[in-house]
Amino acid sequence: MSSERWFGDDSGPMVRLYALTRGRARPNGEFLDVIALIGASTLPEHDLTLSPEQAAILDLCRTTVFSVAEIASRVNLPLNVLRVLLADLAEDGHIRVTHPTLPGRLPDDQILREVLDGLRAL
Amino acid sequence: MDSVRSDLRQAGMQSFVALKILIAGGFGAGKTTMVGAVSEIQPLRTEEYLTEAGRGVDNPDGVERKTTTTVAIDFGRITFDDRMALYLFGTPGQDRFWFFWDDIAQGALGAVVIADTRRLEDCFPAVDYFERREMPFVVAVNCFDGSRRYRIDQVSAALDLDPGTPVVLCDARDRTSAKQVLITLVERVRQEKRQASAAVSR
Numbered sequence: 001m002s003s004e005r006w007f008g009d010d011s012g013p014m015v016r017l018y019a020l021t022r023g024r025a026r027p028n029g030e031f032l033d034v035i036a037l038i039g040a041s042t043l044p045e046h047d048l049t050l051s052p053e054q055a056a057i058l059d060l061c062r063t064t065v066f067s068v069a070e071i072a073s074r075v076n077l078p079l080n081v082l083r084v085l086l087a088d089l090a091e092d093g094h095i096r097v098t099h100p101t102l103p104g105r106l107p108d109d110q111i112l113r114e115v116l117d118g119l120r121a122l
Numbered sequence: 123m124d125s126v127r128s129d130l131r132q133a134g135m136q137s138f139v140a141l142k143i144l145i146a147g148g149f150g151a152g153k154t155t156m157v158g159a160v161s162e163i164q165p166l167r168t169e170e171y172l173t174e175a176g177r178g179v180d181n182p183d184g185v186e187r188k189t190t191t192t193v194a195i196d197f198g199r200i201t202f203d204d205r206m207a208l209y210l211f212g213t214p215g216q217d218r219f220w221f222f223w224d225d226i227a228q229g230a231l232g233a234v235v236i237a238d239t240r241r242l243e244d245c246f247p248a249v250d251y252f253e254r255r256e257m258p259f260v261v262a263v264n265c266f267d268g269s270r271r272y273r274i275d276q277v278s279a280a281l282d283l284d285p286g287t288p289v290v291l292c293d294a295r296d297r298t299s300a301k302q303v304l305i306t307l308v309e310r311v312r313q314e315k316r317q318a319s320a321a322v323s324r
Contacts, residue, residue, distance in 0.1 A: 031228075033228065033229060034142070034168075034197075034209070034211065034225070034226055035140040035141070035142050035207075035209050035229075036140075037138065037140060065138075067140065067199075067207075067209065069166070069168050069195070069197055069209065069211070070166060070199075072168040072169075073166035073167060073168045073197075074166075078168075078169045078170050078171045078192075079168055079169070079170045079195075080170055080171060081171070098138065098140075100139075100140045100141070100142075100229055109312060109315065109316075111139060111141075111206075112308055112311060112312045112315070113312075114202065114203075114206060115141065115202070115206070115208060115231075115308050116305060116308050116309065116312075117202075118200070118202030118203065118206065118208070119200075119208075119301055119304050119305050119308065120301075120305065121202075122160065122200070122297070122301050
C-alpha cells in the first residue's frame with residue numbers, strides 16, 4: 001500500500017542531515033541569532049571544496065544580505081544544520097556576519113521611535 | 123526586491139538595524155495569519171530538527187519513539203527606510219518547545235500573545251513565559267467570527283495579567299489591525315524602558 005511506502009519528501013532527506021555537518025550538532029564559534037545578517041565575501045565558484053549546500057548559501061548571499069532565518073528557509077535547511085555550515089563558512093572567511101545590535105536589554109529610544117514611525121507609515 | 127537590501131554591502135552592514143518581535147499564542151490562534159497580514163514578504167517557514175533526548179520531548183512510550191521532531195517557525199519581515207528590518211517570528215504552538223523559544227526570544231524587542239477567547243487557556247503558557255523572562259508583551263484578542271466577545275478587563279483578569287500589560291482587540295487577518303497591535307507593543311516597550319531608566323536614576 002502506498003501508505004507503507006515513502007516517496008519523495010515523505011522518505012526524508014536523501015542525505016542524512018548529520019552528514020552535511022560531518023556529524024556535528026553544534027556550530028563552532030559564537031551563537032548566530034536568527035536575525036544575524038549574512039553576506040558572502042567570496043564566490044562559490046572560487047572554492048571547489050565547498051559542499052553543495054555551502055555553495056548554495058554563498059550563491060544566495062552573493063549580491064544581497066539575508067538573515068539566518070531567511071537563508072534557512074530559502075536553501076531549505078533546518079536552522080541547526082545551517083548554523084553549523086555558516087560557522088564553518090565564517091571561519092574560512094567566506095561570509096561576513098553582522099550580529100543584531102542589541103545594546104542592553106532594550107534598544108535605545110531613537111530606534112523605537114523610528115520603528116513606530118515606520119509602522120504608522122505602513 | 124525580495125531581499126534585505128541589495129546595496130547594503132556598499133552602505134555597510136553595520137548601519138543596518140535588525141529587530142525581532144515574537145508572535146505567540148495557542149495552536150490555530152492566528153499567529154501566521156498576523157505575520158502574513160503585515161509582512162512585506164510571503165511568510166517563510168524554517169525548521170529546526172530536534173533529536174536530543176530529555177529536552178522536553180520525553181515520551182513515556184519508550185526509547186524507540188525517541189526520534190526526530192521538527193519544529194516549524196513561520197516568519198515575515200517589514201523593512202523601514204532601507205536601514206531597519208523588523209522580523210516577526212511566529213513561535214511554535216506546542217509549549218513543550220520552550221527551550222526552542224529561548225533561541226528566538228533572545229534579544230527580541232517584545233512579543234504579541236494572540237488570544238482566542240474560545241480557548242483562552244491556550245495562551246497561558248505564553249503569558250507565563252514572557253512574564254518570567256520580563257519581556258514586554260501585549261495580548262491581542264483575535265476576534266474570530268462567532269467567538270464570544272469579552273471586555274478587555276475580563277480577558278485581563280482571566281489571564282491574571284500584571285497591571286499595565288496592554289490587552290487589545292484585533293483581527294489578525296487585517297493589516298491595519300495587526301499594525302495597530304505592533305504599535306501598541308512598541309509603545310509598551312518604550313514605556314517599560316522609560317520606567318527602567320527612571321528606576322535606575324532614582
